[in-house]
Amino acid sequence: MKYALKLLASAALAATLFAAPSRAEDVKAGDLVISQAWSRATPGGAKIAGGYLTIENKGSAPDRLVGGSGDIAGKVEVHEMAMNNGVMTMRALDKGLAIEPGKTVKLAPGGYHLMMFDLKGPLKQGDKVPVTLQFEKAGKVTLSLDVQGVGAQAPGGMDHSGHMDMKK
Numbered sequence: 647m648k649y650a651l652k653l654l655a656s657a658a659l660a661a662t663l664f665a666a667p668s669r670a671e672d673v674k675a676g677d678l679v680i681s682q683a684w685s686r687a688t689p690g691g692a693k694i695a696g697g698y699l700t701i702e703n704k705g706s707a708p709d710r711l712v713g714g715s716g717d718i719a720g721k722v723e724v725h726e727m728a729m730n731n732g733v734m735t736m737r738a739l740d741k742g743l744a745i746e747p748g749k750t751v752k753l754a755p756g757g758y759h760l761m762m763f764d765l766k767g768p769l770k771q772g773d774k775v776p777v778t779l780q781f782e783k784a785g786k787v788t789l790s791l792d793v794q795g796v797g798a799q800a801p802g803g804m805d806h807s808g809h810m811d812m813k814k
Contacts (some may be wrong), residue, residue, distance in 0.1 A: 677705025697760030720764025
């Protein structure tokens with residue numbers, strides 16, 4: 647009986663470990679550290695999707711996220727959502743997104759984000775979608791977006807929607 651309980655407990659622990667959502671690996675590019683790269687699943691036929699991530703500049707010089715690309719999309723742009731006179735607006739950041747030295751910038755739903763246009767197929771929960779980011783100084787950086795559920799607000803189900811501001 648004791649053996650059966652130990653076996654059952656071990657199996658339950660293993661199931662918990664393997665069922666946990668996988669986390670994107672941190673990617674380093676020069677003085678930048680990119681983490682928590684993710685996207686939401688899209689319904690079939692959707693032609694756009696958002697990409698979200700965190701960029702930390704550990705250096706002493708600013709850098710700038712100026713664009714991106716990926717086989718999944720015809721075009722990848724850096725966008726910003728903001729409230730203007732009570733109306734939510736979205737616009738491309740033609741000059742890119744500044745990543746100041748010693749600062750962390752979060753790309754998250756409702757704020758800065760990657761906008762992927764002309765999707766070649768649906769993003770499915772559990773997939774890892776490779777994209778290449780283009781930085782002014784750090785150059786091209788390839789990473790994978792972990793595809794979460796359709797309504798996800800943050801990777802792994804953690805809601806960080808209130809943390810879109812830049813931190814020291």
